[in-house]
Amino acid sequence: MRKKSDQRPGYFGPYGGRFVPETLMAPLDELARSYDKVSRQRKFQRRLKDLLTNYAGRPTPLYFAEKLSSALGGVRILLKREDLLHTGAHKINNAIGQALLAQSMGKERVIAETGAGQHGVATATAAALLGQTCTVYMGEVDMRRQHLNVERMRLLGAEVIQVDSGSRTLKDAINEALRDWVTNVRTTHYVLGSVLGPDPYPRMVRDFQKVIGQETRRQLRKQVGQDWPHLAVACVGGGSNSIGLFSAFLEESRTRLIGVEAGGFGQDLGEHAARFQGGRPGVLHGTKTMVLQDRHGQIATTHSISAGLDYPAIGPEHALLHEEGRVEYTAVSDVEAIEAFHLLAATEGILPALESAHAIAEAVKHARHLSPKKIVVINLSGRGDKDVESVLDFDADKNKSESKSRETGADRHPAETWKNVVWGGDR
Amino acid sequence: MSTIGAAFARCREEKRAAFIPYLTGGDPDLETSANLIEALAEGGADLIEVGVPFSDPIADGPVNQRAAVRALEAGVTLPGILEMIARVRARVETPIVLFSYFNPLLAHGLQTVAEQAAISGVDGILCVDLPPDEADGGFRELCGSAGVDSIYLLSPTSTPERVKIVAEASSGFVYYVSRTGVTGVQKNLTGELQRDVKKIRRRVDLPLAVGFGISSPEQVAAVGKVADGVVVGSALVRLVEENRGRSDLPELLAAEVERLAAPLHRSRRR
Numbered sequence: 001m002r003k004k005s006d007q008r009p010g011y012f013g014p015y016g017g018r019f020v021p022e023t024l025m026a027p028l029d030e031l032a033r034s035y036d037k038v039s040r041q042r043k044f045q046r047r048l049k050d051l052l053t054n055y056a057g058r059p060t061p062l063y064f065a066e067k068l069s070s071a072l073g074g075v076r077i078l079l080k081r082e083d084l085l086h087t088g089a090h091k092i093n094n095a096i097g098q099a100l101l102a103q104s105m106g107k108e109r110v111i112a113e114t115g116a117g118q119h120g121v122a123t124a125t126a127a128a129l130l131g132q133t134c135t136v137y138m139g140e141v142d143m144r145r146q147h148l149n150v151e152r153m154r155l156l157g158a159e160v161i162q163v164d165s166g167s168r169t170l171k172d173a174i175n176e177a178l179r180d181w182v183t184n185v186r187t188t189h190y191v192l193g194s195v196l197g198p199d200p201y202p203r204m205v206r207d208f209q210k211v212i213g214q215e216t217r218r219q220l221r222k223q224v225g226q227d228w229p230h231l232a233v234a235c236v237g238g239g240s241n242s243i244g245l246f247s248a249f250l251e252e253s254r255t256r257l258i259g260v261e262a263g264g265f266g267q268d269l270g271e272h273a274a275r276f277q278g279g280r281p282g283v284l285h286g287t288k289t290m291v292l293q294d295r296h297g298q299i300a301t302t303h304s305i306s307a308g309l310d311y312p313a314i315g316p317e318h319a320l321l322h323e324e325g326r327v328e329y330t331a332v333s334d335v336e337a338i339e340a341f342h343l344l345a346a347t348e349g350i351l352p353a354l355e356s357a358h359a360i361a362e363a364v365k366h367a368r369h370l371s372p373k374k375i376v377v378i379n380l381s382g383r384g385d386k387d388v389e390s391v392l393d394f395d396a397d398k399n400k401s402e403s404k405s406r407e408t409g410a411d412r413h414p415a416e417t418w419k420n421v422v423w424g425g426d427r
Numbered sequence: 428m429s430t431i432g433a434a435f436a437r438c439r440e441e442k443r444a445a446f447i448p449y450l451t452g453g454d455p456d457l458e459t460s461a462n463l464i465e466a467l468a469e470g471g472a473d474l475i476e477v478g479v480p481f482s483d484p485i486a487d488g489p490v491n492q493r494a495a496v497r498a499l500e501a502g503v504t505l506p507g508i509l510e511m512i513a514r515v516r517a518r519v520e521t522p523i524v525l526f527s528y529f530n531p532l533l534a535h536g537l538q539t540v541a542e543q544a545a546i547s548g549v550d551g552i553l554c555v556d557l558p559p560d561e562a563d564g565g566f567r568e569l570c571g572s573a574g575v576d577s578i579y580l581l582s583p584t585s586t587p588e589r590v591k592i593v594a595e596a597s598s599g600f601v602y603y604v605s606r607t608g609v610t611g612v613q614k615n616l617t618g619e620l621q622r623d624v625k626k627i628r629r630r631v632d633l634p635l636a637v638g639f640g641i642s643s644p645e646q647v648a649a650v651g652k653v654a655d656g657v658v659v660g661s662a663l664v665r666l667v668e669e670n671r672g673r674s675d676l677p678e679l680l681a682a683e684v685e686r687l688a689a690p691l692h693r694s695r696r697r
Contacts, residue, residue: 297530299483
C-alpha cells in the first residue's frame, strides 16, 4: 500500500502534477487552498450533505438484481443505483460540490466540458440552483449522439458551445474549456467533471465521489451482513465513478476491483479508448498519466460507442492503481456493451447508460465463474435514456449488415459496421 | 553569455527592444517553413520562435491551432523540425527558440530532445505547459548541460512568489504573457500592460519579452517602450495562412517583419 508520506503534493506516485500554462498556476494554488479550507468546514459539509440528500436524492439504493443474478448462474449481483440520482448519473455529486466551492470563492460563472452530456447537465443544474452563469463545451460528434442532453442543458439556462476542432469529442471539449478558463480565470470556476486535469482536480473530484463507496459499504453491511464485496466493477472514462466506488475498498484486500475501459471496435490506435492497452505515460490536460498517443507525442483519436468513455487519457490515480496492481483494468467492446445494455433491460427493466453497460458486460464475464455466494457490486453510474438513439442505430446497422452478408454470402468484418455507427453521415 | 543573452545585449546597446517573430514550424510544410524562417531573419528578427505543432494546443487561439493542424497534416514531427532548423542554421545566425507543448518533448525523451536541440542549433526552449515547478530536477538541468536556455513564462495572474520562482528558473530571457488568455491578435492592449511590465521588470534580472496579442506596429512601439523584447506570432501565422500558395510568400513575410519592427529600429542608424 501507498504511504502518504512518500508522495509529492498533487502527485499519485509518478503521475499527476500541474502541467499548465503559467496563467493557471496561481489560480490552481488558490483553488487548492480554498478546497482544502472549505471542505473541512462543517458548514460546507452540512450544506453539501443537505443538497445531496434532499435535492439530488442520496443515498442511492444498492439494489439486489435477482433476475440478472439468476440469469448469470446465481452469483449475487448488487447494482449501486447512481442512475437514480437527480439528472441521472453520479456526475451530480461532484457538480454540486464544485458549484458550492465556486460560490464560496466568489466566482459567479462556471464552465464545464462534457462528453456524454451528463456532467454538462449536472453542472447546468447546480448552476441554475445556485444562480451561477454556466457555459458548457461539447464536441460536435457528442452533441449529435447525445442530443437529448444538449437540449436539457439549454433548458436549464446553460450556454452550450459546440467544439469543432480535433476529434470533436470530450478531449477537444476540455481543450476549449481550458482556453476559456485561461482567459476568464479571475471570474470563472472550471467545474472539471472527472478525476483528470491538474492538481487539485483529481483528488477533489475523487473526494466528492467517495460518497458512492462509503454508502455502498454501509448498505452492504446492512443488506448482506458483510461490508465488502468479493468483486466491484465500474467503467472508467476519466475514472470518477470508479474511483468513487473503489476508494472505499482499496484497503480491503478481499475485494477484487476491476475498472473497465472502452474497447471500441478494434485494438489499433484510434479504434478504442483503452489507455492501459497501448497507452504510454504522457501529459495531457495538465496531468501526467497514461495517454493514447503516437510515437511523436501527438494525442491519438479514440473511439467508443459511449461518449463518456471516449477519451485518450485516464485519471492519474488510476495510472498508479494500475501500476501497483491494486485495480485490474480490462476493456469491453462496443458490441459487448450493447449486449449488456439489452441484458439489463430484459432482466431487470433498467436501461443503463452505455458507459455503465461496459461495467455490466465485464461483470457478466466474471459472474459465470464465481460461486453463487459471492457478492458482486456493479456501479450503475448513469441511466440510458440519453443513449436510446445510439442503441437503436447500432442495432439497425447491425441487422442491415447481417442481412446483407446473408444475401451476398460475404463475411463483412464487424468493425466496418461499428465504424458506420459512429461516423455515419445522417445522425 | 548565451547567444540569446548576446542578442538582447546588442539590442540594449542600440537602446531598443528586440523584435521576436513566431511561426509554427512546418507550416504549411517543412521546406516552405525553412524559407520562411530565413525570411524572418532577413526582415530584421533579433530572435526567432519556432513552434512545435501539437494536436491539443490549449494555450493557442484559432490561428495557431489551424497552423498546427496544417503542419501535422503535412506529417511534421519534432525530429523533422529539428532537422529543418539544422539546415536553416547554415544560413541564419539569429538565435532560435523552440516553442512547444510538453508531450511531444516527453515522447522523444527529454535528454534526447535537449541534446538534439543543441546539435540542431536551437538556442532556447520554451515549453508552454511546463511551469518551472514541474521542470525541477529534470528538463531544465538537461537543457542547461546541453547549453540550451530554458525560458519560462509569467502572466498577469502570477503572484510575487511565482515571479520569483520563474525568474530564478529562467535563462536567456523571461516571457511575459500580456493577458490572461490564449495566443491571438487583439485590437487594443490594456492600459495596465505597460504598468504591469514595468513592475515585473524591476523584479526580473533577465531580459523580459512580452507576447500574446501584439499585431500592429503601434502595439510593437508601445510594448517596446517598456519591454526588452516584443513577440509577434498570430499576425504572422495568419499572413502565412492567407498567402501560403504564393511563391513570393518569403518576400511578403520579410516585408511584414520589417514593417512591424520598424518602430523599434527607428532610432537606429542604418
